């Protein structure tokens with residue numbers, strides 16, 4: 001099942017870093033925290049809500065995939 005905004009609401013997904021509200025990115029490529037602006041990746045339709053895996057919007061990624 002692809003991740004949707006309903007998924008985030010149903011499971012009350014919050015940012016694991018700051019417990020802030022998260023929202024699905026427009027292209028559904030990740031889940032973005034509206035407070036700290038971390039973006040958590042979605043891999044195989046599973047949101048990876050791990051602080052170490054998140055990137056921060058506006059920062060250069062530390063590694064190239």
Ligand SMILES: [Zn+2]
Nearest residue numbers: 015018033036
């Ligand atoms: Zn956050």
